[in-house]
Amino acid sequence: MQVLKMTSESVALDELGIGRIRDAFADLMFPGTSTLQKHIKYFSLMPQVYKEAMKKHYNRRSEVRGEIVRLERIMTEKLCEDSINRTGHIESGITGSEMIKNKRGNYVKYDPAYIYNSGLQTFEILKSTQLYELIFSASNAQHKSIERYKTDDEDSADDTVEKEGLFQFCSFPIVNYDFTKNCSLNLTKEDKEFIIVHILNAKACKGTLLRYFVDNLDKIEPHVEFENIKGLPQNLAHIHNLACKFADFIYILYVRYNYIFSDYKDKELLETFNDLAKEYRMSGTSMKSVLAAVSVRDNNCKAFCLIAEQHLLQDNICEGGELDKCIIDREKRIKQSRHKIGNPSYIYDSKKRIHYYKLTYRWGTVQKFIDELKKEVFNG
Numbered sequence: 001m002q003v004l005k006m007t008s009e010s011v012a013l014d015e016l017g018i019g020r021i022r023d024a025f026a027d028l029m030f031p032g033t034s035t036l037q038k039h040i041k042y043f044s045l046m047p048q049v050y051k052e053a054m055k056k057h058y059n060r061r062s063e064v065r066g067e068i069v070r071l072e073r074i075m076t077e078k079l080c081e082d083s084i085n086r087t088g089h090i091e092s093g094i095t096g097s098e099m100i101k102n103k104r105g106n107y108v109k110y111d112p113a114y115i116y117n118s119g120l121q122t123f124e125i126l127k128s129t130q131l132y133e134l135i136f137s138a139s140n141a142q143h144k145s146i147e148r149y150k151t152d153d154e155d156s157a158d159d160t161v162e163k164e165g166l167f168q169f170c171s172f173p174i175v176n177y178d179f180t181k182n183c184s185l186n187l188t189k190e191d192k193e194f195i196i197v198h199i200l201n202a203k204a205c206k207g208t209l210l211r212y213f214v215d216n217l218d219k220i221e222p223h224v225e226f227e228n229i230k231g232l233p234q235n236l237a238h239i240h241n242l243a244c245k246f247a248d249f250i251y252i253l254y255v256r257y258n259y260i261f262s263d264y265k266d267k268e269l270l271e272t273f274n275d276l277a278k279e280y281r282m283s284g285t286s287m288k289s290v291l292a293a294v295s296v297r298d299n300n301c302k303a304f305c306l307i308a309e310q311h312l313l314q315d316n317i318c319e320g321g322e323l324d325k326c327i328i329d330r331e332k333r334i335k336q337s338r339h340k341i342g343n344p345s346y347i348y349d350s351k352k353r354i355h356y357y358k359l360t361y362r363w364g365t366v367q368k369f370i371d372e373l374k375k376e377v378f379n380g
Contacts, residue, residue, distance in 0.1 A: 014334075014355055015254075015331050015334065015335060015339075015354055015355060016250070016253060016254070016257065016304070016327065016330050016331060017300075017301050017330065017333075017334035018250055020296040020298065020301050021246065021291065021294060021296060021301055021302065022250075022359050022361065024294035024295065025239075025243045025246060025359075026361040026362045028239060028243075028293070028294060029208055029209040029210065029239060029240070029361060030209060030210045030362050030363075030366050031122050031202075031204045031205055031208055031210060032118065032119035032121075032122030032123050032202075032205070032210070033210065033366055033369075034115065034119070034362065034365065035362055035364070035365055036110065037115055037116060037119065037365050037369075038092065038093025038365075038368065039368070039372065040187070040195060040372050041184075041185050041186070041187055041191060041372070042112055042115075042116045043116060043119060043120060043123065043195050043198075044175070044187070044190075044191040044194055044195055045075060045112075045183065046112055046117070046120060047170055047171060047173060048172065048173065048175070049068060049071045049112075049113075050068070050126075050131070050135060050170055050172075051172050052180065053067050053068050053135050053139075054135050054142060055142075057139060057143050058136050058139055058140070061133060061136045063136075064132040064135050064136050064139075065132055068113055069107050069111060071180070072095075072096065072107065072111055072112055072113065073096065073099075073107055074180050075112075075183065076094060076095065076096040076099075076100050076112075077100050078179060078180070078182050078183045079094045079097075079185060080094060082182065082183065082184040083185065086184075093185075093368075094185070095108060095110075095111065095112045095115060096108045096111065096112070113131070117129075117131065120170075122204045122205070123195075123198040123199050123204075123205070124171070124198060124201070124203070124204075125170065125171045125198050126171075127168065127169045127171075128169045130169075131169075134169045138169070171194075171198065173190055175188060175190045176188065185372075186375070186377075186378035187372060187373070187375065187377055188377055188378055189377040191377075192373060195373070196214055196373065199214045200214060207235065207236075208236075209232070209236050210366060212232070214370075214373065217373055218374075220370055222371070225360075226244075226247075226358075227244050227247070227358065239293065242290050243359075243361055245283075245285050245290050246290050246291075246359070247360075247361075248280070248285075248358070249280065249285070249287060249290070249305070249309070250358075250359060251276070251357075251358045251359075252276045252280060252312065253308055253312075253327060254354065254355045255269055255272050255276060255356075256269075256324070256327060257341075257354060257355070258353045258354055259273060260328065261340055261341050261346075261354065262348045262350070263348070264319050265348075266348070266350055268350075277317065280312060280313075281312075287306055287309040288306060291306070304326070304330050307326055308323065308326050308330075327341075328341050328342070340354065
């Protein structure tokens with residue numbers, strides 16, 4: 001059912017359904033990242049959680065998920081304690097911190113495993129999607145092996161895990177701390193090396209902006225906006241340029257969208273649209289060339305962009321004209337009963353314009369990761 005839902009454009013969050021193209025560009029530049037991710041340390045912490053989970057003996061596979069959540073809660077508590085000790089408050093981005101702070105019984109719906117596992121797989125830290133099944137199997141094999149190899153020499157029992165090759169499905173950092181006793185969002189030398197090595201060597205990261213930034217931490221200007229990134233190698237600069245052109249194009253469409261939504265009353269938007277449309281016509285941008293850089297499952301979003309561009313290139317764009325009809329029809333097709341234009345359930349607010357910003361393709365997440373990797377390593 002999830003796969004079927006994903007293939008339906010009606011579940012797209014943005015009004016014009018361009019999310020798939022946006023994500024395709026983001027994956028091309030910054031694979032393994034998402035806007036839900038907040039701290040790069042989790043790419044070292046989560047393998048430690050899974051390694052700890054293998055120590056328990058399970059009777060059923062269903063028990064594995066519960067144990068991971070239990071360990072995640074412990075990890076979250078320790079991260080919060082460290083954050084309070086260092087800063088006097090709980091730092092943002094600690095997944096589940098609100099649950100811990102308020103002593104709630106349930107843990108978060110989107111736990112660290114949900115948020116970071118895709119990245120762990122992309123960076124080839126986690127080698128399989130069958131996490132719970134493999135932990136269950138590895139745990140059972142480990143406990144059987146310990147019994148089989150058990151002797152008076154305790155070391156021989158400890159070595160059985162390696163002998164059985166039980167850790168093949170995941171890479172584990174060798175760190176000098178126990179996350180169940182204390183841990184921090186700050187990276188240790190071992191954390192940093194573990195994460196960097198995997199990103200640099202991961203097949204999915206080859207030739208991407210993410211790999212370039214991780215390999216050239218000192219070349220990245222602090223707090224630079226996505227569209228102002230400079231000094232990239234030619235191939236990466238080309239991809240970045242195409243992504244910026246798509247962001248500019250979609251921003252123009254959303255300026256027009258909001259103008260239509262205002263029932264053509266927000267004249268500030270009309271002036272902005274006219275200026276941007278004129279710049280676009282003079283830029284010589286070809287949306288066909290831009291979109292050729294990415295592939296998406298459903299080409300309807302590409303078709304919409306190409307048709308909208310044809311109307312945008314016309315000199316005289318009138319209210320209710322072809323471009324407006326194209327935008328209105330697209331929103332109705334995407335949002336169905338939840339469409340905003342012409343829907344009395346929604347009222348336009350000039351202070352809360354819809355999608356009134358340029359796409360940045362997860363750059364905020366990547367920039368945070370870079371900042372954390374650039375910090376001096378923590379050995380406390």
